[in-house]
Amino acid sequence: MSDKGAAGTESRSESPTETVAASIQQAALKGGDVPYGGEDTLPPPPTLTAEEEKRLWRKIDVRLVPILTLMYLCSFLDRGNIGNAKLQGLTTQLNLTGNKYNIALTMYYIPYCLFECPANLVLKKIRPSRWLPGITVVWGTVMTLMGLVKNYPQLIGTRICLGVAEAGLFPGVVFYLSLWYPRHMLQYRIGIFFGGATLAGAFSGLLAFGISFMSGTAGLLGWSWIFIIEGLITVVVGAIAFFVVVDFPHTATFLTPEERAWVVHRKKYDNSSVGEEEHFELRHVWETLLDWQVWAHILLLMSIIAPSTGISLFLPSIIHGFGFDVPISQLLTVPPYVFAAATLLVWAVWSDHIKKRWPFVLAGLLYCLVGFAINISDVSFGVKYFGTFLAVAGAYAGFPGVIAWLGNNLAGQYKRGVGMALQIGMGNFGAVIASNIYRSQDAPRYVLGNGLELMFIGIGLIVLPLTVLNYKRINARRDADETGMQLSPEEIRRLGDRAPDFRYTM
Template identity: 45%
Template sequence: MDIRIVPWLGLLYLLSFLDRGAIGNAKLYGLEADLNITNKQYLIALTVFFFPYALFEPVSNVLLRRIQPSIWLSSMMFLWGVVMLCHGFVRNYSGLLALRFFLGLAEAGLYPGIVFYISCWYKRSELGTRIATFFTSATIAGAFSGLLAAAISNMNGVAGRTGWSWIFILEGLFTILCAIVSFWVIQDFPETATFLTGAERVFVIRRLRADMQFSAGGEQFKTKYVWQSLKDWKTYIAMGIYMGFDGPLYAFSLFTPTIISQLGYKATAANLLSVPVYVWSCIVTVFIGFLGDRLGKRGYINLALFSTGLVGYIILISSSNPTLSYFACYLAASAIYPTVPNAVAWVSSNTEGSYKRGVTLAMAIGWGNINGAVSSNVYRAQDAPWFRFGHGIVLAYIAIGWISSAVFMIQLKLENDRRDRGERNEVIGCGDRLEGDTVKAAKNGIYESTEAARADKGDAWSGFRYTL
């Protein structure tokens, strides 16, 4: 499973992050001047991407469960590759706006889809490492984009096209090629995976059910699963957690080259100096993913990571020293990137039911991505070179993430305590006769068997225990 599933998903996400962030590299090679757009218009173009990207995510995850992932994810990738390719031929501001909108729409379902897809294959104690492994492709994209942009910019003038246009064209062509291959590489869910034998398929499904993933082995779509997510308090606290790292994530990935260039470095040097920052964040992300799976204390890890981010951005706000500010970029990257897979695994492992989990993840990730529309506008040209206004907004986001994580932990602990005291017990197999304590338990549901209660209630079942 690790060989057949995770590496290719990592490649898809690398291309996704590489393509959406390429505009930041292209900006350093004359995009604004060639299109005759202002810095404000450039920021609006970044913002347009996030609205379709965020709003289409919940729908995409439901469709992913009903349509084969091999078809849905590959088709999505092919479309955004075409849109990416078209960026290389854009000639004006309106064309750039349209392309950014369609790029957001085409990429919308990839990230929540991959997270949901992985959660359908692995136990809760295994999610952190796998999600961290595929998510490191985002940090690799950050490092690789700088190197790639510096290399492709040397094609300036080839076929009469500018260096920045070749960045979009070549990256778009490679994405299209990988999308075509994906139709055959991506497997679907365990119950239909062709690379598993019959015995292996049973083994995978049984281990998931033993890990309180009761929907393993297939789950028929019912509207109530969507409503279970919408009525669950965890969904909305999770949205606050995702807000806390997604806002900073997009601000960091889109503007790291610009921030470094404003510290006195030329375009190519700025792109190259961003590489070590992403390499470091890649190492930390994998380590935190492994640590989360080993310790199971994802909430505490979340608080520690957000605290590191607070320190990093306080330094960025207060510093006027380029070297110190560059060091603070490492602290920021150490906080932002590892938090993403850690928080995703934490929320996913505490949500049972494949459709419910898909909707919850999509809503949380979608809300987080909407905040990318805000954070993509906070690094204004007039605030150069120290960008204290933008750093202050990102600092506020991280504080929201820290508070939301603390609330999530406390509420999960309280709910586990209620279940230990029997306050969430259902009535099992007592027919129509309700006496004594069963009258109180009836409000939690009456079921013929424990299996029926587990299947119907998911993580709301009295025997389910949340992980802190």
């Protein structure tokens, strides 16, 4: 199986064919093409059969995906375990009266939103193998220290530090994966990676149940031990990541030079006939800020992330409101997340297979619509518990599609990096709102919280079809317009996703 522009043979030794391929490559560069992703340091890319290609992607998956998934599992565990800690004496011991608990939740998300975009700009400079494990160790340390806080101001301070430290992980990893995988292989990898968050919801309940038996050890209540133990786990994972995470395809020593060349070549012609820009210019920021699709996807992400945040932070309290005691409430949070993880993986594989994103984002929104509508209704607790399955599955399984969709439709490495960070950063303001809408006085129906979640879902159901229609209109216009093909390679690279040969993924 060969790719557009592929050159060389499967032979690992120098051959006349490779020499000719190298000459062709040099001629292409002189004709207006430029080296991409370090390809000028690599041999010509080989031609791979379909089976060889599968083996190579499997090799990359095994090296990249497990450690990144584990890191994000820790991230989601550490930001959301405060919901479990609430049931283990946190609000009582720290005297979190009134809306103090909700403010503590909010103070995590504000710096988290603000620091995501700057974090992505420094990722390539500091190197993923140092940046991603480094911030993991930092937030794990903050999480551990949170178990030792003695009052409300100290809790607020550690939540702010946690938000700053975690801000670089999710947008950084998504951008990092987009440097490795072709755009129509991306959602499955993001799905597995984000599946860590879904599993974190299940593990959080199980861990909280087990850790609750430590309450009183060393004079600390159960909530302290939840923070300390889960924080220490994160520190260990971050330390391991220093030895596992690699930087970029052209420097990946676990691949042969020929394999590196093939991956770089595959990415170069993934969504452009001439490759994409790799250097940073200030215009990338302005072009991103003025791009309609970035703002459309911000609204779509808010419509998904508000339900996912609300349900993850308050699911233990919601289930506790059904009349169950604390240990059983912790355990009953597990099944909805298991169902969500299975749904997420099925949708991710299906989406990459058909090369479409919007049907699965729509399905996620509809799941959420039904789930939250059930929970705002005056129905039995059994029916409401069923509603939590739909709410969790829709929010979590729909999330990777929104992220992968924008990543597919932004060309130019820095524009994509800025755009995805802006999407995640601004979209997370939905999480800021969701942190404050489930009030204790509204239990057990939480009419205000569930009602506002339905509002966000409604926004998504309006923005989604408008986005799809606009993408179709632009693609059709480019199909009919041949004048743009007269542009030089440099002009096409500079245009990025506005180039005449670029087609938006639906």
